[in-house]
Amino acid sequence: MKNKPSLLIIGNSNVGKSSITRLLLPNPKQYKGKSGKAPGSTLLLKSINLPNLPYKIVDLPGFGYMKSSSRRREDHIKKQIILHVEKHSQEYFFGLVVINILRIEDEIDKYFTQNKETIPLSFELINFLREFNIPILIIFNKIDKLSQFEKKNQLICLLTQQKDLDLI
Ligand SMILES: Nc1nc2c(ncn2[C@@H]2O[C@H](COP(=O)(O)OP(=O)(O)OP(=O)(O)O)[C@@H](O)[C@H]2O)c(=O)[nH]1
Numbered sequence: 001m002k003n004k005p006s007l008l009i010i011g012n013s014n015v016g017k018s019s020i021t022r023l024l025l026p027n028p029k030q031y032k033g034k035s036g037k038a039p040g041s042t043l044l045l046k047s048i049n050l051p052n053l054p055y056k057i058v059d060l061p062g063f064g065y066m067k068s069s070s071r072r073r074e075d076h077i078k079k080q081i082i083l084h085v086e087k088h089s090q091e092y093f094f095g096l097v098v099i100n101i102l103r104i105e106d107e108i109d110k111y112f113t114q115n116k117e118t119i120p121l122s123f124e125l126i127n128f129l130r131e132f133n134i135p136i137l138i139i140f141n142k143i144d145k146l147s148q149f150e151k152k153n154q155l156i157c158l159l160t161q162q163k164d165l166d167l168i
């Protein structure tokens with residue numbers, strides 16, 4: 001297939017994008033992209049194009065804080081990502097927006113209540129992808145870090161707010 005459609009994997013730094021990418025590959029060892037403990041592991045914007053996959057996968061660098069980068073570099077990467085999506089939006093048939101479940105309440109508060117625009121937030125990304133009509137699936141990752149009780153609370157928080165916030 002010459003012009004394969006692409007799957008976009010997007011989200012803040014360190015939420016688990018590269019780990020999820022690896023899970024989607026027939027042979028995870030084929031993926032040379034880095035995943036790691038420190039935010040800012042993936043720096044290159046490169047698509048994975050395997051002969052045995054009918055679509056390409058683009059595992060983007062993360063938005064926001066990166067351990068070994070300056071604020072200027074973080075802003076540069078954010079701009080690069082935005083320009084990339086704008087330029088290639090037609091090629092994306094689907095986007096996976098990965099969110100760290102532990103940060104969900106904080107993100108909702110900052111984006112919807114405080115209207116903070118200085119920090120790149122997952123909901124900004126969601127609205128951004130919606131502008132290009134790219135269908136998305138939101139993945140709440142790192143759920144294993146929550147206790148059963150916390151999981152229930154997060155779920156209630158999401159379900160009660162989703163309609164008001166036009167989340168899902
Ligand atoms: N506990 C837990 N850890 C996870 C999970 N998914 C990923 N991790 C860990 O989180 C860290 C970051 O994972 P990556 O896959 O590199 O995250 P990323 O979003 O690609 O990060 P950047 O490329 O820096 O934006 C690694 O140490 C992973 O092992 C998960 O579901 N649960």
Ligand SMILES: [Mg+2]
Nearest residue numbers: 017018041042
């Ligand atoms: Mg990564």
